[in-house]
Amino acid sequence: MPLLARSVQTPLHIDVRRGAVADLGAILADGRISAGGDVAVVVGPGQGEKIAELIGPSLGSADVFTVAGATLDAANDLGAKLRSRSYDAVVGIGGGKTVDVAKYAAMRRGLPMVSVATALANDGIASPVASLVTDGIKGSYGVHIPIAVIVDLDFVDAGPERHNRAGIGDVISNISALADWDLARRVRGEPVDGLAASLARAAAEAIINHPGDMGDDDFLTVLAEGLISSGLAMAVCGSSRPASGGCHEIMHAIDTLYPATASHGELAGLGALFCTWLRGDQRRFAQMSACLDRHNLPRVPADVGLTGEQFAEAVAFAPRTRPDRYTILEHLDLSPEEIRDRLADYVDAIRDLGV
Structure with missing residues (x-):
């Protein structure tokens, strides 16, 4: 049967x-x-x-x-x-x-x-x-x-509002993580679990498209359920793949090189936005940037107290935190100088969005 x-x-x-x-x-x-x-x-x-x-x-x-x-x-x-x-x-x-x-x-x-x-x-x-x-x-x-x-x-x-807001960054980083997973499928033939991807994507879309904020019980419930769905997505496929890509590699690199810089969720959201910029997905970049800005979450290195040089160093170090993972960072394999150039363009793009 x-x-x-x-x-x-x-x-x-x-x-x-x-x-x-x-x-x-x-x-x-x-x-x-x-x-x-x-x-x-x-x-x-x-x-x-x-x-x-x-x-x-x-x-x-x-x-x-x-x-x-x-x-x-x-x-x-x-x-x-x-x-x-x-x-x-x-x-x-x-x-x-x-x-x-x-x-x-x-x-x-x-x-x-x-x-x-x-x-x-x-x-x-x-x-x-x-x-x-x-x-x-x-x-x-x-x-x-x-x-x-x-x-x-x-x-x-x-609880501290900043602490809870960080979860927003962690949930919407799923969008970048899923794009990295699809990249690994296309380039390396890595299998993608459709159910896990669906759970992770639905969680992120619910947050990005919700008009509420932390003072709204409806929004808090959607955020809580989004975080739970992300956890379930990882359980379904047996790895953190649906919720962790280059975004989390950057987060782990910053934690290693510059401990106590910012929280997990804040750095995941920042890393996801930068990876989305590297990916050239302008629609998603604008959408994610607007969401992070609306919820007072970091979008540029200075927002978490890092200089451009420090952030670029973390991006260069990031692939070492997950040697088995293929993301946009491994795909582009940028030199330190190229990372600094891309970062300068990224910061300009954030400024040009006007939000």
Whole structure:
């Protein structure tokens, strides 16, 4: 019998709304993840006490663990603590760093993981990837996709606006990543997963074409769902390809050469816009530039405190961050001087757009 369909691993439960953290016990019970609340709750140092207070009434049987920093050591230490008793699941509540530590520790212990996002900074909230630092270098580690993904818009509202806006840059960078994937298909014969590409593209298009902003619950919901869809796209094809191309190579290069310059999403959006310029896609370039400008996100190196020379150095270094990946950067193989020339033209083009 021919294969008629394929099985796709996705979360059992997705919930984007206000008050989700306070209702966590009921959500886990309704989703048949934990009827009695015997879960390990992982929080960051910033809002751990508030979260513990909110979940107390509905998760009286839970143990709360506080982690600081998204490091491999922190994840391994948490994994050791999870041996203290039997848990139904690990629940990571917080921003991307806390969630990534919880994802990795849960995988090491063979436990299902529930991702509860309190910020919308990047697509890690639903991805099968944990970004952790070891020996001062950030690496990407494959993990199980969360069994449930929950976003509490009350916490998102209360967080730093710049931090949440960064997620916009991460989602729209899918457009550049998908163009790189198609380039690799045409030049190297790399297979493209149509379902993964569709999920990633729909997420980006929803953000680019949405008229709302961060003060609008409808827009926040679309952003949250876009980040979740990007994570699912990666899970579907088993790699970060649908959401990571030259844009993320540039982001990783800046993180390596100039640490703490800007957030993941801010740099991904900037890298995507520059790669789109290199690709010569003027329609997409204008569309993406307008979106980034509308949401007060970086479009030129100076917006993240980098000189043109520093950004050009990062672009030249970028292919070394993903040696197995073929993107517009590897395709053009520009010399340092050519990169500087293209960057000067790019900055002029941004200025000429008048937005």
